[in-house]
Amino acid sequence: MMDKLYLIARIADTRVALRSRAINSVVTVGTPVEVPAAPPHVAGLFALRSRVFTLIDPHVVIGLPAVPVAPGQRVVVVDVAEHGYALLADEIEDVCFIDAAETRIAGKLLPGWARVADAMIEHRGSSLLVVDPANFITLPALKAA
Amino acid sequence: MVEPQFLGRTGIAMDDLLNDFLAETAEILAEAGGAIVAWEADPADRAQLDAIFRLVHTIKGSSGFLALPRVTALSHAAEDALDQVRRGNRPANATLVTGVLGILDRLGDLCTALSQDGVEPAGDDRDVIGALAGDIPEDAPFEVAGVPLRRDDDFSAELQSWRSIRVPLPLLDSVMTGVTDIVLARNEFARMLRESGADLSVIASFDRLSDSIAGMRQSVSQMRMQRIDKLFAPLPRIVRDLAKDMGKKIAFQTSGGEVELDREMMENIRDPLIHIVRNAIDHGIEPLEDRVAAGKDITATISVSARQSGNQIEIEVRDDGRGLSPDALTAKAIASRLLTATEARALAPKDKLDLIFRPGFSTAAKITAVSGRGVGMDIVKANVEKIGGIVELRNEEGRGLAILLRVPMTLTIISGLMVRAAGQYFAIPRGAVREILLENGDTVRIDRLGGGELATVRGEQFPLLRLENILGRQRDEGDDNDDRALVIVRPGQGQSYALSVAAIHDHEELVIKPAAPMIMATGLYAGTTLPDNGRPVLLLDVQGLLATAAIDASEAGRSHDRMAEAEAEAVAARNAVQLLLFRDMNSRVRGVRLPVIERVEEVPASALFESAGRVRAQIGDDIFPVHAAAPPGGEGTLKLLRLYDGRSVLCYPIAEVIDIVRLPDAVQPSAAPGLIAGVVLVGGEPVELIDPFWLMEQYAAGAPAPALRQPLCRLADDHDGWGGNFLAPILRNAGYRVALGDDASDEAPDVLLCLTEEGGSCGHAGDGVPVIRLRTSIAAAGPEDETVYRYDRQALLDALRRQVGGESA
Incomplete structure (x- = not known):
């Protein structure tokens, strides 16, 4: 059943369905601590329940300019390879079960989205990109390598 | 009973039993190795023997339960031999100790095989068991000079610790991580409480929670801590075996075993520490003959000590061997092409020492089987630095080397x-x-x-x-x-x-x-x-x-x-007078300028005796005056500072040497000349400074001070042997060398003593050599008579002094 659970959010100006398996929670952040000289998609560090999380700006991963972090902004907290990350989200819409099957992506995407999106899914009359949150974190590292 | 071949394959329960046995046995073997070497140093120590017996017995008991026939047979043989010693049927000698150690080694091998395969390997242990029985003749008993390696109470505390449970390390780690998170969460919560302006009762109950979290954090940290004794345990054995192989005599001491260190840190410094100790034995300690030539005690000392300093642990391995020679190191580095001669010249003395940390550098002139195995000090340094530690050298060329490992207490x-x-x-x-x-x-x-x-x-x-x-x-x-x-x-x-x-x-x-x-x-x-x-x-x-x-x-x-600046500093350090701090026989802390001390002797109390109103000490073939009112008597040994003024030696008994420090500039002089020249402050404590001038003055008077060049006195016409038998000893005592008439000596005498009154045969004096004639009658022949009555000691010595120009004064 968990496989069917998605978090619907607007990330980098695009509505996406995030696979929920890796998602820890959705929280709000204050002002993050900057990490000088870090890769551009690292928006900073913040502490949550005594853990330090690395804040990721998906805009940069997609190839868009970075957006400043607004206090009180909501982030999607994910665990990838035993490290805690948080994805900046423009808007969190819903967590819901989607019975429809994931389908192959039809049509041409921007290169940034083509790298992170795994599939498409039909939800309440619109198509959403299905994204594994880990793609936002690991991909730039691969790109840099 | 489970058949051996099923062992380790029969399910989790058996695996657990076996793992517990292996872990416990590994600890026991390490403990027992050290304990046996300690016991060898003092075979009369019954408590130590009993402890070893119990350790071996424990292995035997557990192995019987697990059906490990080889382990059982081996431990039984060792237990049997030790029991014979306990009953007094067998002497504790090197054969026995080597035999028992051989068995422990074999047990260690078996345990390694067991942990890999889960099955006791087939094999024959008759060789080691036979060796224990004494079938193989052994060379003369090997003497380990030694200080007891651990205090007895330490040992019993160690035995108590068998009463414990074993917890897998990952579990311990996860508890540690959990508690760390709790601490961080507490910090965050505390901050939020402060910001929210919560009322006092809430803050008070939070503080209570906070205190108990702090306590828990402490306990969890301690769970990961182990006494550094564990790390030291295998060292006595290593030292003993290596010293024996290399024909060196080494007293090994450890101290600070109660200091605790994170388990993981301990794992990380085990190999570096062993390597450093091996190096000290192999390269640091000179061969016996070199030590004798250098005027050192034949028995070398290696000490390993640990102490806690803040959040760090310092482990020092100190030997009194030859130390490092910066020049030899540089030459070696140039020879092995690590460095050009130009670069070498630019190196400060300290940098030259640091050459030993260069990869590919080995200090031994030839690579030995012991420490020259490609594992160099560079690896030691890298391993210690990996865990956030540092390695420091404290070198005294010719007198020893201390290597200091400073590591953080915990990793996190x-x-x-x-x-x-x-x-x-x-x-x-x-x-x-x-x-x-x-x-x-x-x-x-x-x-x-x-x-x-x-x-x-x-x-x-x-x-x-x-x-x-x-x-x-x-x-x-x-x-x-x-x-x-x-x-x-x-x-x-x-x-x-x-x-x-x-x-x-x-x-x-x-x-x-x-x-x-x-x-x-x-x-x-x-x-x-x-x-x-x-x-x-x-x-x-x-x-x-x-x-x-x-x-x-x-x-x-x-x-x-x-x-x-560094040069100047080094020169200043060389010029700075060093002060030897010691505790005297009355437990007072006193100091004496280091250069005055020739060396520190450790002698049996019986070497001190009283003669002609003075206490004297026999050291080797020499007898020296001792500054003491009466011989101490009793058993045991005592330490003597040998003060040397270039001519004579005076011994000053002390209880122990404390330290060598730089002599402070400010000395508060004493009012009147005496034993104490003044008082200085060392580390905030007043220290009485011994006045070597006064001391020597007290004892120099009667002492036959050998002159740098003793005048030669030739006795001529000694027909009846009176000169050789009666006069010569007096002259020698007064600091003259004596040549009898018939010695064929090329050296021209400084003075000629004529034992006959008739001028006759003293003719060969010539060459302006002064002549003193002795007469047999007490009365002078007349006012012109310059002869000296032969039993007038003072007149004779005065006459000699006049003639030789007071050289022996």
């Missing part, structure tokens, strides 16, 4: 210096910080040259890095220029630089966690930490900053000022 909590730059905080590991200075301070000069910056601090030059520049940030406009500080960072041996930061904040104990991989990949950060204010802080990687800035921070040949 470090002491950090918080600094600010570009409007945010960063942490620097405190261990790498050498000094902190204000950038505008008088001691700091900053020069810009060719786009780079250079900081000169008291004549010492450092490349200057500005943290904002390395991080690619702008300076924060809110920063006050007067706050800017220089942190002198020493990221590793022989490297240093000045890091300029906007301000220094404070010191904090920090729980360090790794940062996300893409942040670690920048090479600038070593991790993240969450201080009490709840804002994450990045820990700077002081080595990585260097790499990013791409500067050469090597100290070698950096500054001539500094080298000159």
